[in-house]
Amino acid sequence: EDQVTQSPEALRLQEGESSSLNCSYTVSGLRGLFWYRQDPGKGPEFLFTLYSAGEEKEKERLKATLTKKESFLHITAPKPEDSATYLCAVQRAGTASKLTFGTGTRLQVTL
């Protein structure tokens, strides 16, 4: 059974204080690992897809990395608008478009 564990559950940062969110996964044959951002009352919004260990992707203040057991979402010099819940999901080979999600990390960035 595929499993995704995200840590920490909640994180409070001051503006400019960099940190990392963790996503540990167990899946037989990883096809892809996805990061999403979710704002309150909204649907998840796509951030990154990582397909193989060693891959990295960047977008503004966010950088996602992938190893064979976990992924990190690094947030550099965050701003209050980065406050959201960040979700990690994995897709197993042979399962069409099915995703297994973690429970998310709730990030709050204060001034």
Added chain:
Amino acid sequence: NAGVTQTPKFQVLKTGQSMTLQCAQDMNHEYMSWYRQDPGMGLRLIHYSVGAGITDQGEVPNGYNVSRSTTEDFPLRLLSAAPSQTSVYFCASSYQQGKRFGEAFFGQGTRLTVV
């Protein structure tokens, strides 16, 4: 380009009532899915479809039915609502690029309360 559209946004049902949550996408995506999101549980897959006329069960299918008669639409039917079905429901669509699957696009969600 509207993406994935879900209706209604909010719904209150009485136990035993039935209803259909609507989902439509305008991106010509082959794959569509329904998830429910509960506090502390993450998003869990209810049913999914790999194309018109083809559906299959996800992790938590009991009490729900789906059908996919067109590429665009993927309605979710609650047969006899129960309080345990109180949740936020998300519809998603996605696509395939060669051997890889692209990202899923999510609707804005339907917040359902069963009393």
